Structures are given as C-alpha cells and as structure tokens.
Amino acid sequence: MEPVSLLQNRRILLGVTGGIAAYKVCTLASHLAQAGALVDVVMTGAATRFVTPLTFEALTGRPVYTDMWHTAGEALPTHIAHVGLAHAAELLIVAPATANTLAKLACGLADNLLTTLALAASCPLVLVPAMDAGMWSHPATQANIAVLKERGAHIVGPAWGRMASGLIGKGRMVEPEEILGHVRLVLGRNGPLAGRKVVVTAGPTREPLDPVRFLSNPSSGRQGFALAQAALDRGARVTLITGPTTLPTPVGAERVEVTTAQEMHDAVLAALEGADVLLMAAAVADYRAASVAPQKIKKGEEELSLRLVRTPDILLAVKDARGTYPRVVVGFAAESEHLLENAHSKLLAKNLDLIVANDITARDAGFGAETNRVVLIGRDGSVESLPLMSKTAVAEAILDRVTALLATGSAGAAPPES
Numbered sequence: 018m019e020p021v022s023l024l025q026n027r028r029i030l031l032g033v034t035g036g037i038a039a040y041k042v043c044t045l046a047s048h049l050a051q052a053g054a055l056v057d058v059v060m061t062g063a064a065t066r067f068v069t070p071l072t073f074e075a076l077t078g079r080p081v082y083t084d085m086w087h088t089a090g091e092a093l094p095t096h097i098a099h100v101g102l103a104h105a106a107e108l109l110i111v112a113p114a115t116a117n118t119l120a121k122l123a124c125g126l127a128d129n130l131l132t133t134l135a136l137a138a139s140c141p142l143v144l145v146p147a148m149d150a151g152m153w154s155h156p157a158t159q160a161n162i163a164v165l166k167e168r169g170a171h172i173v174g175p176a177w178g179r180m181a182s183g184l185i186g187k188g189r190m191v192e193p194e195e196i197l198g199h200v201r202l203v204l205g206r207n208g209p210l211a212g213r214k215v216v217v218t219a220g221p222t223r224e225p226l227d228p229v230r231f232l233s234n235p236s237s238g239r240q241g242f243a244l245a246q247a248a249l250d251r252g253a254r255v256t257l258i259t260g261p262t263t264l265p266t267p268v269g270a271e272r273v274e275v276t277t278a279q280e281m282h283d284a285v286l287a288a289l290e291g292a293d294v295l296l297m298a299a300a301v302a303d304y305r306a307a308s309v310a311p312q313k314i315k316k317g318e319e320e321l322s323l324r325l326v327r328t329p330d331i332l333l334a335v336k337d338a339r340g341t342y343p344r345v346v347v348g349f350a351a352e353s354e355h356l357l358e359n360a361h362s363k364l365l366a367k368n369l370d371l372i373v374a375n376d377i378t379a380r381d382a383g384f385g386a387e388t389n390r391v392v393l394i395g396r397d398g399s400v401e402s403l404p405l406m407s408k409t410a411v412a413e414a415i416l417d418r419v420t421a422l423l424a425t426g427s428a429g430a431a432p433p434e435s
C-alpha cells in the first residue's frame with residue numbers, strides 16, 4: 018500500500034469487536050497505517066479473544082486500548098484519560114461490528130471503552146457489520162441499523178457468502194480493500210472537488226474482427242482508475258467509463274463498461290451532461306475493421322488483408338458538442354517520438370486545458386506499467402516534467418492541477434466558434 022495524500026496524518030479510531038472477521042481487520046489497520054493515517058485501535062474484550070492487541074500494535078505502531086478501568090499509574094482511569102481519542106478522531110470505523118455492538122450503538126449504551134468513545138465522538142461513523150446465522154436479517158438488527166443510518170452512520174455491507182458456521186447468507190464482512198474505499202469516500206466528501214462531476218475514461222478499446230478476435234492495445238486501465246480514485250479522494254462525483262479491464266471499481270465511482278471506440282464515444286457524450294471535468298486517459302483505437310466477419314475467419318491464403326476505417330475521435334467530438342462542454346478537459350498523448358511537439362499540437366487541435374504526455378517507448382512508463390513518467394503541458398504553454406512515479410502519484414499530480422484550474426477559473430475556454 019502506498020501513501021495516500023487524503024490519509025496523511027489523519028486520526029482514525031478503529032474499533033474492533035468480537036467476530037471472526039477481526040482477523041481481516043488486521044489487513045485494514047495495516048493498509049491505513051501504510052497509507053499514512055494515524056490509527057488508534059480500540060478493542061472490546063471479545064475482540065481480544067480473536068486477535069491480540071499486540072498484533073494491532075505492531076501493525077499501527079501505536080498503543081491499542083482495551084480496558085475501560087485500567088489506570089496504568091495514571092491519575093485517571095482509561096475511559097476518562099482517553100476520551101481525548103474520541104475528540105481527536107476524524108473518523109470512527111467499527112469493523113467488524115457485531116450485532117451486539119450495533120445494538121449498543123443504536124441505544125447509546127456506554128458499557129465498554131469502544132462504546133464509550135463512540136458516544137463521546139462527533140466525527141463521521143463507518144460501521145462494517147459482520148455476523149452469522151441469520152442475525153443480520155433479524156428485525157432487531159435491522160431496526161438498529163435503520164436507527165444508525167438515520168443518525169448518519171455510513172454502513173458498509175455485509176456481503177453475501179459463506180459464514181463461519183458454514184451457512185451461506187448475508188453476514189460476511191466486506192473485504193478490507195473495499196472498506197478502505199469507503200473510508201476514503203467519507204473522509205474525502207468535503208474535499209476541494211465536492212459538488213463537482215468528473216468523467217474519466219480508462220483502459221483500451223477493442224475493435225472486433227470476427228466473433229473471437231479483435232484489435233486492441235496493452236492499456237491496463239491503471240492510470241485512468243488511479244485518476245478516478247484521486248478525484249473521489251477530493252470529493253468529486255465520478256463516472257468512470259472503461260474499456261475491458263479486470264480492475265476493481267474505486268468505491269463510489271459509477272462504472273460504465275464499454276468495448277469499442279464508438280461505444281466509448283457514446284458513453285462519454287452521454288456522461289458529459291453536468292460534468293465539470295473530463296479526464297480522457299483511455300487508449301482509444303483509431304481504426305476498426307470496415308466490416309466485422311459474422312463467423313470466425315478461417316485460415317486460408319498465405320496473406321490476409323484487413324480494411325480498416327477510422328473510429329470517432331472522442332475529444333474532437335467533445336469539442337464540437339456545444340452546451341455540454343466541461344470546464345476542464347485533460348487529454349493524454351502517447352508518443353514514441355517528438356514528445357513535447359506532438360503533445361502540444363494535440364492540446365491545440367483538441368482544445369485541451371492540459372495534456373499528459375508520456376513516452377511509450379520507456380519500459381517503466383505508459384502502457385501496462387505500474388509506474389509512469391509524464392510531462393504535463395498546459396494550455397498556457399507551461400511544461401512540468403514529473404519524475405518516474407507510481408500511477409497513483411501521477412493521478413494525484415494531475416488532480417492537483419485540475420483543482421487549481423477549476424479554482425482559478427482560468428480553464429474552460431469555450432469551444433472554438435468555427
């Protein structure tokens with residue numbers, strides 16, 4: 018897990034209650050700490066039967082709190098001494114949240130350190146229920162959840178699947194990666210892009226030749242997905258239009274799956290209604306087969322010629338679409354030579370505010386790589402060369418520029434009159 022700017026030094030109180038899913042919360046604590054958060058773990062007595070406090074101490078590098086009355090030589094018992102934890106917390110997560118703890122939280126009971134701190138805290142609350150054997154569907158639990166939701170708690174899951182008893186049903190805790198996505202969504206919701214709509218395209222397109230073959234490129238979708246996550250971290254509403262990729266959807270993004278360039282074109286134009294920003298990271302095929310063979314093309318002569326025709330240029334179509342023009346439009350330029358010149362010409366031709374140029378001949382950058390090395394070229398001619406960095410870090414840098422463009426109002430040149 019790499020650092021996440023949204024999580025740097027954020028105070029997160031992580032309450033762990035007594036369910037077998039507590040072992041998975043170790044991964045969540047580890048992810049949060051590695052991402053840069055300051056994670057204070059509070060465990061109920063039952064939770065310590067499943068995982069030891071030492072485990073969480075080692076993962077977070079901070080003391081773990083379990084006992085309401087322990088004084089450890091201090092003048093005040095723990096629940097008074099540590100009420101400051103509740104006040105300092107920017108987010109309280111309870112994972113796993115058992116039916117018992119949910120009931121206590123709904124009633125406002127304060128009979129252990131966690132429920133006491135929960136009552137003292139005024140920060141957003143994320144609850145991750147996990148329970149077995151039909152306890153989730155019991156009317157009592159459902160009534161408690163309704164009360165907690167009504168009070169503003171963010172409920173994550175539970176998921177459907179096999180539970181510890183062997184029963185199949187709703188009650189499994191959502192996986193740590195997804196919980197982390199919800200944490201980011203809640204922490205980011207008042208960020209600098211709150212109230213903004215951002216449309217992101219990602220991945221390759223596929224242009225069919227026959228029912229089993231297609232023309233495509235090695236784009237993994239990683240850079241586009243990282244952009245979607247960075248926009249979500251800043252509070253934006255995100256529509257992520259993606260070509261074929263197996264990457265998981267960032268929590269909170271609306272995913273629209275497309276296959277061909279034409280489908281992506283249609284999806285982008287439809288999504289632009291009310292959009293403030295378009296980030297066009299997809300590697301769109303420029304050509305498709307003039308006609309798609311209805312049956313599998315059989316092996317025949319030594320040579321086979323394919324006739325290709327142009328696909329629509331999506332950014333050019335956006336430029337021509339009056340009335341739905343986003344304030345900030347960012348394009349990408351994948352170049353194998355004359356990086357700066359070619360990228361700058363694309364910026365002008367496609368009426369972009371910013372173009373992200375990358376040299377696709379470098380092995381550690383661009384298509385399929387985990388990392389990227391890009392140059393950001395602005396409409397004003399500014400050139401910013403970023404060092405080799407993760408695609409997440411590149412996305413953060415791009416979103417910082419987009420946020421600044423929106424704030425200064427210097428972006429959003431109307432589409433040309435011609």
Ligand code: CTP
Pocket residue numbers: 278297298299300301302303328329330331332333347348349350351352363
């Ligand atoms: N793009 C697009 N529609 C296409 C092809 C590309 O909107 N049919 C977008 C890409 O998503 C990218 C930008 O245009 O943001 C530049 O893409 P790139 O492939 O580098 O350039 P092309 O315009 O396709 O030009 P060329 O392939 O000749 O370099």
